[in-house]
Amino acid sequence: MTPAFRRQRALADYTLAALARRRGKNIGLVVIYALVVFVVASALLFSSALRHEADTVLAEAPELIVQNLAMGRHDMIKGDVIDDLAAIRGVTRVEGRLWGYFYDSVNGANYTLMVPLDPDRVLAPGEAMIGEGVPRVRGMFWETAPLFLSRYSGDLVRFDVVERISSESALVSTDLILLNEADFRDFFGLPGGVYTDIAVTVRNSREIETIMSKASALLPEARFITRDDISRTYQKLFSWREGIMVALAAAALLAFAIFAAEKASGLSAEEAREIGILKAVGWNMTDVIAMKLWEGALISAGAFLIGTLAGYLHVFTFQAGLFAPILKGWSVIYPDFALTPRFDGVQIAALFLITVLPYTAATLVPVWRVAAADPDQVMR
Amino acid sequence: MSTRPRLRRSSVAFALLGAGAAGLALAALHAALSKAPGQARMEASAALVRTVGLTDLALFTEARYTRHPAMADLHAPFQDNPMSFEHFPSGTFAPLNRNFGRGTLGFDEAQVIR
Numbered sequence: 001m002t003p004a005f006r007r008q009r010a011l012a013d014y015t016l017a018a019l020a021r022r023r024g025k026n027i028g029l030v031v032i033y034a035l036v037v038f039v040v041a042s043a044l045l046f047s048s049a050l051r052h053e054a055d056t057v058l059a060e061a062p063e064l065i066v067q068n069l070a071m072g073r074h075d076m077i078k079g080d081v082i083d084d085l086a087a088i089r090g091v092t093r094v095e096g097r098l099w100g101y102f103y104d105s106v107n108g109a110n111y112t113l114m115v116p117l118d119p120d121r122v123l124a125p126g127e128a129m130i131g132e133g134v135p136r137v138r139g140m141f142w143e144t145a146p147l148f149l150s151r152y153s154g155d156l157v158r159f160d161v162v163e164r165i166s167s168e169s170a171l172v173s174t175d176l177i178l179l180n181e182a183d184f185r186d187f188f189g190l191p192g193g194v195y196t197d198i199a200v201t202v203r204n205s206r207e208i209e210t211i212m213s214k215a216s217a218l219l220p221e222a223r224f225i226t227r228d229d230i231s232r233t234y235q236k237l238f239s240w241r242e243g244i245m246v247a248l249a250a251a252a253l254l255a256f257a258i259f260a261a262e263k264a265s266g267l268s269a270e271e272a273r274e275i276g277i278l279k280a281v282g283w284n285m286t287d288v289i290a291m292k293l294w295e296g297a298l299i300s301a302g303a304f305l306i307g308t309l310a311g312y313l314h315v316f317t318f319q320a321g322l323f324a325p326i327l328k329g330w331s332v333i334y335p336d337f338a339l340t341p342r343f344d345g346v347q348i349a350a351l352f353l354i355t356v357l358p359y360t361a362a363t364l365v366p367v368w369r370v371a372a373a374d375p376d377q378v379m380r
Numbered sequence: 381m382s383t384r385p386r387l388r389r390s391s392v393a394f395a396l397l398g399a400g401a402a403g404l405a406l407a408a409l410h411a412a413l414s415k416a417p418g419q420a421r422m423e424a425s426a427a428l429v430r431t432v433g434l435t436d437l438a439l440f441t442e443a444r445y446t447r448h449p450a451m452a453d454l455h456a457p458f459q460d461n462p463m464s465f466e467h468f469p470s471g472t473f474a475p476l477n478r479n480f481g482r483g484t485l486g487f488d489e490a491q492v493i494r
Contacts, residue, residue, distance in 0.1 A: 009390050016389035054437055056422045060430035065451065073453050097433050101444065110441050112448075117433035131438070169425035174438045175447075197451070199433050223454075230435055230450040237449060298393060305400030312407045316414075331442040340418025343411035348404070 008294075011287065015294040018274070030303050036256045037307025037355050038314070044347055045315045046323060047238045049339040054234040057172055058227075062199035064208060065097075065225040066215065074223075076194040081219060085200055088214050090207045096195030098184050102149065102177070109137050109332035113188075115181045117199065123180045128159035132167040133174035133333035147177070149187070157187060167336060174335035260362040272370050279375040288371040289364065296360035304356050308348065316341040 019026045066085065068077035079096055086094040099114040111134065116122065123129065128147055134140070140147070140161075147159045165173045185192065202211055205227075212224050275288055283291075314320060319338055320327075328334045428434065436448040445452035 009388075012390040012393070013388055016393055020389070053422060056419075057425045057429055057437070058435070060426040061435045062433055065435060067451070074451070095433070101447070110443075110447065112438070112441075114432060114434075116431060118431035121431050133438075133441075165428065166424065168421045169428045171437055171439070172425050172429055172434055173432075175441045176432075176434075176438065178432065225435075225450060233450040234437065298397075301397055302400070305397065305404065309400065309403045309407065316410075327439070329440055329442055329446070331440055331446075333438075333441045335438055340422065341407075341411040341414045343408040345408075 008290070011291050012294050012298070015291050015298065018291075019295065019298070026299070030299055030306070032256065032259070033299065033303035033355075033359070034306040034310070036252045037304055037351070038310045039252050040355065041308045041311030041351055042314050042320065042323070044351060045311055045342070046320050046339070048344060048347060049315065049342045051235060051238045052342060053171060053339060054238065055231060058230055058234060061227050061230050062097075063202050063205060063227050064200040064212065064215075066198040066200060066219065067223040067225065068197070068219075069221055069223050074197075076190075076196065077198055077222070079193040079195055082198060084218050085198065085215055088211055088218075090203050090211050091200055092203050093201040095199050095201075097197050097199050098181060098190075099196050100184075100188055102151075104138075105150065107137050107332055109133075109175070111175050111177050111333075113177045113179060113184060115184050116178050121178070123162065123178060123183075125180050125183055126158070126160055127162045127180060128183075129163045129165055129176075129178040130161055131165050131173040131176040132170050133335060134177060135161075135164060136336070137333055151187070159183070170335035170337045174337075175333045257358075260359055275367070275370045276375045276377075279371070285371045289367060292363055292367040293360065296363040297356075300356040300359045304352055307355075308351065312341075312343070315339065 066077065066081070068075045077096075082094045082096060085091060095117050097115075097117065099112060102111045102113050103109075104111060116129075121129075130147060134147070135145070138147070143164070145161065147161055149157050149159070151157070159177075159179070165176065165178075179187070184190070200211070200215075202208055208226055208228075212226070216222065216224060278288055278291075279285075314322060316339060435450050438447070440446035
């Protein structure tokens with residue numbers, strides 16, 4: 001052990017002994033500090049995992065969606081435009097999408113009813129595929145239980161459930177009911193030849209802007225939504241500034257900032273006296289500052305480790321249980337999903353910098369002032 | 381008489397901090413190990429998105445603009461009530477469309493005549 005190391009170790013020992021003298025206050029400090037780190041860490045880890053999930057999953061969404069607008073609202077689009085759009089150079093496939101909502105008066109849930117685009121997924125008349133949330137909220141306990149939907153009093157439509165969509169993809173399918181096209185049109189009383197919107201596939205995704213401008217010349221009233229728009233929507237949706245989770249964390253951060261500023265604005269008389277005594281017995285200013293640095297570093301490193309670990313466990317082991325009430329909102333169906341754990345080193349480093357450094361710095365300034373003063377004056 | 385050396389406070393503190401750091405390393409390891417199964421799960425969801433033609437996550441099912449935020453009508457802030465951003469708590473997660481355009485019409489004569 002080099003003398004410098006021994007010296008630092010002795011300082012650490014002294015600091016811990018000093019901290020132990022005000023045990024209650026310091027334990028309280030670490031707990032509050034760790035709690036702040038926990039909330040920020042949970043919010044960061046949760047939104048980053050959701051962003052990654054949305055990015056990966058929605059990368060397969062249709063490249064371009066064409067919506068018809070009527071009176072400023074989304075309206076059904078005529079099937080005639082499919083041929084016009086397909087004639088644009090660079091477009092490889094144009095398909096009419098059929099999807100809509102159904103409010104289930106039995107339980108107050110909203111389902112998304114849809115006709116699958118892929119011909120391999122086409123269902124036979126009277127058949128349905130349902131997401132994992134539907135049997136859960138309808139109490140369909142056995143696998144082959146049929147689904148009955150009632151549009152109005154006295155009406156009952158039966159669908160035979162041929163498959164329950166795996167709960168692995170609950171995040172995109174929890175409220176889905178997939179139907180045959182004829183059943184869908186019949187259920188909603190929709191005439192033939194109209195679609196909810198139109199999905200366009202292009203040969204080269206870099207041509208999407210050109211194709212969009214040609215399509216908007218053909219359909220000036222229509223609204224175009226690209227895959228990039230969808231991705232941007234979700235990036236923004238989960239962007240950590242937008243969430244209420246961070247609003248909560250911000251409140252806690254603010255409280256902690258006030259606390260740290262209070263600490264920075266001056267030492268207690270007892271602490272000032274302690275520094276005066278240390279100086280009187282021969283400590284120099286460097287020793288006092290090193291001791292206080294140790295104090296800040298030990299407290300903040302401890303709180304950072306506890307808070308970050310607890311945040312990781314909260315998000316990936318306990319499915320972010322504390323955020324669930326906010327996320328679930330007023331919806332009856334909420335996907336039962338587990339996020340894929342992600343540990344982003346850069347994010348953790350950023351968390352370390354925004355939580356640990358300010359505290360350590362805040363404790364140093366007043367110490368500098370006292371340590372620089374005459375011991376006699378400080379103790380008086 | 382043998383005296384057992386007293387454990388120094390700093391040893392205990394460093395051991396605890398070391399344990400915390402090891403915990404973080406374990407968390408990183410856990411995330412690395414969960415990557416492959418997680419990726420497989422996400423790819424299964426992506427396949428469903430492709431074959432069915434989905435556009436949105438089924439996170440908030442209570443309203444049109446929260447169930448399909450990417451497909452929802454364009455809407456202006458405070459469109460329903462001067463005091464309300466949204467009717468639903470999940471509106472907090474589905475921010476307003478910031479793409480308000482250029483602020484000027486800026487079309488040329490040819491477009492006006494059309």
